[in-house]
Amino acid sequence: MKMNVNFSKLTAAGNDFVLIDNRESIIAQEDCQALAKKLCDRKYSVGADGLILLEKSACKDFKMKCFNSDGSYASMCGNGGRSIAKFAYDLGVANLKMVFETDAGVINAEILPEDRVRLDLYDPRDLKENIGIEANGKEFDVDFINTGVPHAVIFVDDIEKIDVFGYGRAVRRHKTFAPAGTNVNFVKVIKDNTLLVRTYERGVEDETLACGTGITASGIISVLKGFAESPVKVIARGGDKLSVSLKNSKDKISNVVLEGPALITFKGTVKINTKRSVKSAK
Numbered sequence: 001m002k003m004n005v006n007f008s009k010l011t012a013a014g015n016d017f018v019l020i021d022n023r024e025s026i027i028a029q030e031d032c033q034a035l036a037k038k039l040c041d042r043k044y045s046v047g048a049d050g051l052i053l054l055e056k057s058a059c060k061d062f063k064m065k066c067f068n069s070d071g072s073y074a075s076m077c078g079n080g081g082r083s084i085a086k087f088a089y090d091l092g093v094a095n096l097k098m099v100f101e102t103d104a105g106v107i108n109a110e111i112l113p114e115d116r117v118r119l120d121l122y123d124p125r126d127l128k129e130n131i132g133i134e135a136n137g138k139e140f141d142v143d144f145i146n147t148g149v150p151h152a153v154i155f156v157d158d159i160e161k162i163d164v165f166g167y168g169r170a171v172r173r174h175k176t177f178a179p180a181g182t183n184v185n186f187v188k189v190i191k192d193n194t195l196l197v198r199t200y201e202r203g204v205e206d207e208t209l210a211c212g213t214g215i216t217a218s219g220i221i222s223v224l225k226g227f228a229e230s231p232v233k234v235i236a237r238g239g240d241k242l243s244v245s246l247k248n249s250k251d252k253i254s255n256v257v258l259e260g261p262a263l264i265t266f267k268g269t270v271k272i273n274t275k276r277s278v279k280s281a282k
């Protein structure tokens with residue numbers, strides 16, 4: 001059966017998402033991947049880097065479910081996390097301060113003035129430093145950390161010239177990271193404790209204007225390597241400014257906070273195929 005479903009479109013530092021209130025399970029789990037692919041299509045539909053569903057949680061304000069534009073599931077999304085906080089507040093599902101579940105861990109979020117959102121994240125895991133990787137005939141010194149999803153971090157001299165698509169795609173598919181693959185962040189440390197970060201995103205299979213978990217991974221690795229101090233300032237590819245702060249005690253990373261913009265750009269209604277008989281959008 002076809003039904004009209006309300007959505008909001010949000011952008012968080014240029015990483016853009018379609019958000020749908022799925023507390024009434026209007027979208028069945030088995031339909032999510034195909035729906036993400038469909039709605040994220042920039043030529044034939046709304047267009048976005050991902051689809052994010054707000055779902056019921058037994059113990060927190062809500063649960064976040066994320067899908068990349070190719071339909072693949074993602075256990076976490078940093079820019080999506082700020083977006084869903086804004087969306088939940090706009091829907092009246094949460095107050096300015098809220099707590100929500102993701103499959104990567106529980107997140108405390110706070111809506112700040114001037115369309116900014118703060119996320120208090122769970123601790124990162126699986127740190128691996130200085131992995132030598134050959135990709136497209138070039139040697140890279142790669143650090144790896146999982147900030148909810150997997151991230152490779154590569155420091156480069158020329159962030160403007162680096163072939164993010166070519167090298168990013170090759171590192172993303174490298175056997176070292178199989179079978180899950182990885183997102184790939186190219187980082188340049190500039191003056192004033194600031195990083196420039198460009199990310200090849202798994203699941204979008206291209207460079208995006210920003211990746212929140214990638215910016216977080218880049219901030220953490222920069223602090224661990226002594227290239228920057230917390231709080232680290234980050235300028236995303238689209239020019240937006242974010243910050244990453246953390247506690248690093250004896251290489252145990254905790255208290256990770258990501259702060260940055262999240263904005264509702266428009267709202268609309270889409271016709272969606274669903275197997276469920278449900279309460280439709282108003």
Ligand SMILES: N[C@@H](CCC[C@H](N)C(=O)O)C(=O)O
Nearest residue numbers: 074077078079149211212213
């Ligand atoms: N854009 C996101 C990350 C989304 C998931 C990622 N593409 C993956 O599948 O690993 C962010 O802002 O963190």
